[in-house]
Each structure stands twice: as structure tokens, then as C-alpha cells.
Amino acid sequence: MYKRFFILAFLLIGFSQLNAQDIWFTRNGNISFHAGTSMEDIDGTNNDVASLINIKTGDIAFTVLVKSFHFTRSLMEEHFNENYMESTKFPKSTFSGKITDPGKVNFTKDGNYAVTIEGDLFIHGVTKKITAPATIKISGGKISADSKFKILMSDYNVAIPGVVADKISREAMIEVKCNYEKKN
Amino acid sequence: MNYQARLFFILLIFPVAAWSQDKPNLLDMLEKEEKPSTVYTTATFKTTRLINAHSIEQLAAGVLDVKISHRFGTLNKGIYELFGLDNASIRIGADYGITNWLMIGAGRSSFEKQYDGFLKLRLLRQSKGARKMPLSLSGFAGIYYNTLKWTDPSIINYNTSRLNYVFQLLAARKFSEGFSLQVSPTLVHYNLVPYTTDKNNMLSVGIGARQKLSKRVSINVEYYYQIPGYKLEGSENALSAGIDIETGGHVFQLIFTNSTGIAENQYITKTTGKWTDGDIHFGFNIARVFTLRKPKVKAQPHQ
Numbered sequence: 001m002y003k004r005f006f007i008l009a010f011l012l013i014g015f016s017q018l019n020a021q022d023i024w025f026t027r028n029g030n031i032s033f034h035a036g037t038s039m040e041d042i043d044g045t046n047n048d049v050a051s052l053i054n055i056k057t058g059d060i061a062f063t064v065l066v067k068s069f070h071f072t073r074s075l076m077e078e079h080f081n082e083n084y085m086e087s088t089k090f091p092k093s094t095f096s097g098k099i100t101d102p103g104k105v106n107f108t109k110d111g112n113y114a115v116t117i118e119g120d121l122f123i124h125g126v127t128k129k130i131t132a133p134a135t136i137k138i139s140g141g142k143i144s145a146d147s148k149f150k151i152l153m154s155d156y157n158v159a160i161p162g163v164v165a166d167k168i169s170r171e172a173m174i175e176v177k178c179n180y181e182k183k184n
Numbered sequence: 185m186n187y188q189a190r191l192f193f194i195l196l197i198f199p200v201a202a203w204s205q206d207k208p209n210l211l212d213m214l215e216k217e218e219k220p221s222t223v224y225t226t227a228t229f230k231t232t233r234l235i236n237a238h239s240i241e242q243l244a245a246g247v248l249d250v251k252i253s254h255r256f257g258t259l260n261k262g263i264y265e266l267f268g269l270d271n272a273s274i275r276i277g278a279d280y281g282i283t284n285w286l287m288i289g290a291g292r293s294s295f296e297k298q299y300d301g302f303l304k305l306r307l308l309r310q311s312k313g314a315r316k317m318p319l320s321l322s323g324f325a326g327i328y329y330n331t332l333k334w335t336d337p338s339i340i341n342y343n344t345s346r347l348n349y350v351f352q353l354l355a356a357r358k359f360s361e362g363f364s365l366q367v368s369p370t371l372v373h374y375n376l377v378p379y380t381t382d383k384n385n386m387l388s389v390g391i392g393a394r395q396k397l398s399k400r401v402s403i404n405v406e407y408y409y410q411i412p413g414y415k416l417e418g419s420e421n422a423l424s425a426g427i428d429i430e431t432g433g434h435v436f437q438l439i440f441t442n443s444t445g446i447a448e449n450q451y452i453t454k455t456t457g458k459w460t461d462g463d464i465h466f467g468f469n470i471a472r473v474f475t476l477r478k479p480k481v482k483a484q485p486h487q
Contacts, residue, residue, distance in 0.1 A: 023210075050218070052210040061210035067223065072478040074244030075433065082227045083399045088361055091223070096211040161400070163431050 021182070022056035024143055029178035031064055035153070040167040044069035044080065051178050053145065058102030060117060060145070062095040062176075084158050085124055093123045097130075105136050112137050117147060123156040134176075147176040225310040228320060228358040229366075231435040231471045232279055232287070232304075234392040235406040235424040236443060236451045239366060240320045240356040242306045243281030246477025251277045251291065253446045253469045255439075260462030268465060275446040280476075295445045302326035302350075302448075310357060324352040328449045345376035348449040352390075362396040370408070372453050379417055386453050387414040388421075400430040404437075408452050415453060422455045437469040 029049030036042035048068040053060045066087040071077040081087040097119010099105070105113040118131040132149035150171045153160060160168050229239040232249060243249055257271030265271065277291020277300070285306040292299050308321035328348040334341045349372070356366035368390035377384055392406040408422045424441035442459050443451035457463025 023213075050214050052214055054210060059210050061214055063211070063214045063218070065221075070479075073475045074247060074479075075473050075475075078227050079432075094211060094214075096209075167432065 022054050023052055023183045024055060024180035025052045025183045026050070026178050026180050029062065029176070031062075031174065031176050033069075033172045033174045035169045035172040037167060037169050042071075042076065042168060044071050044077075046070070049176075049178065051180070052183075053143070053180055055102075055105075055107045055143070058099035058105075060095075060097060060099065060119070062178075064093045066091060066093060084160075090124050093121075095119055095121050099134075099136070100131075105138075107138060107143065110138050110140070121151070123151070124158055126156045128155055143180040145176070145178050145180070147174075149174055220314040222311050222313045222315040225312075225320065225358045228310070228356050228364045229394055229404075230402060230428045230430050231437070233437070233469060233471075234366060234394065235404050235426045235437065235439055235469075236422065236441065236446060237368060237390050237392060237406055237408070237448065238302075238304060238322075238324050238352065238354060239392070240306070240322045240354045242285060242304065242322070243279055243287045243473075244479075245281050245283045246475060246479065247281045248474045248476050249279040250472045250474070251275070251279065251289075251469060253277075253467070255441065255444060255446060255465045255467035258457060258463045258465055260464070273444050273446065273465075273467075291447070293445065293447050293450070295447075295450060296330040297332050298328055298330040298445075298447055298450070300326060300328045300447045300449075319355050319357040321356075322354040324350070324354060324448075326350040326448050328447055342376075347375045349373040350448040350452070352448070364394050366390075366392045368392070370448075370452060372449050374449075374453075377416065382416050383414055385414065386416065387411040388452055390452070394428070402428045404428060410453070418456065419453055420455045420458055422451045423459055424451075433473050435469075435471045437471075439465075439467045439469065441465050441467065 027050050028047055029051045030045065030047050031049050032043065032045040034043050046064055046069045049062055049064050051060070051062045066085050067081060069080065071080065097117055100116045100118055104115055113136045115134050115136055116131060117134045118129065120127050121130045130149065130151070132147050134145055134147035137144045137146070150173050152171055154170065160170070229241050232239060232241045232243060253275040255273040257265055257268030259267045261268050273293070273295040275291050275293040277289060279287055279289035281287045287304045288302070290301045303325050305323045307323055308317055308319065310320045311317045326349065328350070330346050351371045352368050354366060354368045356364060358364045370388045370390055372386040372388070374384050388408050388410040390406065390408045392404065394402045394404040396402040404426045406424045410419065410421055420442060422441065422443045424439055424443065426437050426439040429436045442457035442463050442465070443455040444457065444465060445451050445454055
């Protein structure tokens, strides 16, 4: 009788341990954005994005340090932080959401899977629900996620002054590229 | 089942229930795992000059900053001289960032027909987070060579007499998004001074502050206090006030000052105007930044 209880206990403990295996992470994810016009190129790249993905539930989260976006022109980087993103006030941008159709992806089989991701995007003090198309690529036991979507600057209270109105686009095209590793 | 077995089984339910409900919020997990990083203060001032004097700001590597500085005549000259607009003292120069912590610059002023060159070295950066530093510190060294014709060509004149040197320690702190303060102890060396009673080494302390009025406009104030006994006979302390306007790649500085000269040795030690007498020059500085050498900014290679 005791044996049965112990077996049951170990089975239950065993099942809960599986949770840790489901979480994959990266600390060097890449997010870049393009907000230029024909008058000016505005491209920022961040290679220090931290992200977690739970392959069982499809939950996915990103945190992005705004000051880690780098530009080829240092003055543009200074203005980005000082005048537009106000990164001293809002040092981080985050995304918390999930793959709406995780069943589409077979995380054990190599291939490219087109999915939809939706969740809360927090930028410059404003949280907005967004939906974006993404591609989950499984290759040689590694998981990577790519996504490309547009956001409206005004949605996040990012003001563009009249002086530079024809140099900065009202929309930013955001590209996400992350390669994940299994969390230990 | 005996009592102990039942108790064991019941007790087991609690941790199991906790495990199955413990679907960790991924965002919270990320926040918890974050390593403390150092955040360096940026943009203590809008450009590398406060008004006349150097601020602790450095140019990034590969960046060229072209500077055109203009001081009109004094306001007390009256309507005939259009309140000084008919006169001008000009400096044309350029600064270049060799690395992110070392910059070099050169220029020429019409006042005393002087050529100047300088090096500015960043020593400390204000930061918070993992590494805390309460202020930014920079070192400045300038060399100045006037090319005026000798007043008395009949005596032996040495070219080295034309040289002045300026050494400064610039210490600044950004107290808030809007307010920054800088203190600059200064040594000015003249190879040749006007009177035998003048010292060759002149000591002063500069103090400057800026207050942002909006994201792109700020007001600045600058004062250089010359230590009594270590200044040129008859010189006044330089006091300046100005407004900075930043637009894209330009910073425009509109200035009121009692100094005619624009180079460090001139406005710190050779100011003769007095605010109370109306010896106030209106002037402006224009700075335009060009990126000559782009840093490598690559997207992460993707499988």
C-alpha cells in the first residue's frame, strides 16, 4: 500500500519537473527598427534582447533595454534616447504574450512554422495589445523566432516635432530575430 | 489506509497543487534574472561647449563637429554701430572625435589673429547602477598662437612669445533631465605677459550651468572667476548667458557675453568689458555635426 503511494508521489513530482524543460531563453536576441523616410535613414539595432519562450504553452516574453539600441550616427542615438524615447524615464520596453496557435508548431520536428503572436507591447510608458505574424523555425534541435510588424509612433506617445517631420516616419517597422537555447 | 498514509497522501496534494498552478509569468522571470548593469549618463550638455568654455561632452569616434562662433560689438556702442552689429569677432574651427574618450580640435580667431588647437580627454563618466560615479570628469589642454605683427619690430622678438597654454579640469554632474552643473578649475600660461608685474601663470575657476526649457531648448550661464593676484592687470571676469536650440544635426547657441575673444585664453584672461557698463556682446555659436567614420552596427547573424 505504501509502495503505491510512493509511486504516485514520484510520478506527480516527475510530471511537475517537466515544466523547466519547456522554457527556452536568449540574452542576445536581435530587435531592429526602421523609421526613416526618403530624406533620412533611421535604423536602430539592439543585440541584447532578453527573451523567454515556453514551448508547451506558447507563452513568450521580451525585455529590451532602450539604451542598447545602437545607430551608425551617435547624435541620432543621443536624440533617440533624450528626445524621443526618454529612456531615463522609461529605460525598458517589454512584450508579454503568446502564440495564439501553438498547436501548429511541432517543436520536435525541423521546419518553418508560420504562427500569430499576440500580447501586450509596452513602449514609452504605454501598453497596447498587438498581433503580429511570426515564423518559428526548428532546425537541428534549435528554436528561432522571427517577426516583422509595424507600430504607430503616436500610439506610444512618441512625439515627432514639426522641424523634422519629413525626416522621420510616423510608423516604425520592427524586426525581431531571436535564437533560443534550452533553459537549465 | 492507516492514519499516517492518509496524512502523507493529503500533504502531498499541496506541493503538487502548487507546482501545477505555478505557470511562471515569463516577463517576471526575465525581470528577476536581469543582471544589474551600469547606465552611463548621456547628454549632460547639448554640445561640447557650454557657452564659451568647453563642457564635459565629448564627440563620438569618427564624428566631426564644425564650429562657427561670432561675437558682435558691444551693445553700448549705440544706434550708430547698430548696437555692435557692425563689428565682429569670429572663430572658425572644427572638433573631431578620435576615440569615444579623446577628441581634438583646431580653429582660428579674428581677435588677435590667433590659431588654437586642443585635446580633450574623458577621464570619468557619471553613471548609476552596477557602477556608481557621481560626476563626469574631463581634462583639457589647449595651445594658442597669435599672429599679430610685432608692435616694435626693432627689438628682439621671440616667436615663442606668441604662445599661450590653457589647462583645465572639467567636472560636471547631470542632476536631473533638466539641470546640469559644471565646475572648471583652470590654469592659463602666457609665455609673455604685458607687464612685468603680471604673473605668467593665471588661475581661475569656471562655473557653468544649464537648465532645459523643453526637449530641445535650454538656457545656459557661465562665469569665470579669476583668483585675485593671478590675473592680468585690468582684466575682468567673464560672465556669459545664452540659449541653446537643437534641431536635428545643428545646435544654435545665442549668447550675451562681456568677452570679445572666443578662445579659452582670451575670454578667461583677456576680458575687458563690464556688464555694468553695457559692454555686452551679442553673439552666436553654430555647431554642425558630421559622421565621418561610421561605427560598425551589425544585426546579429541569423541561422
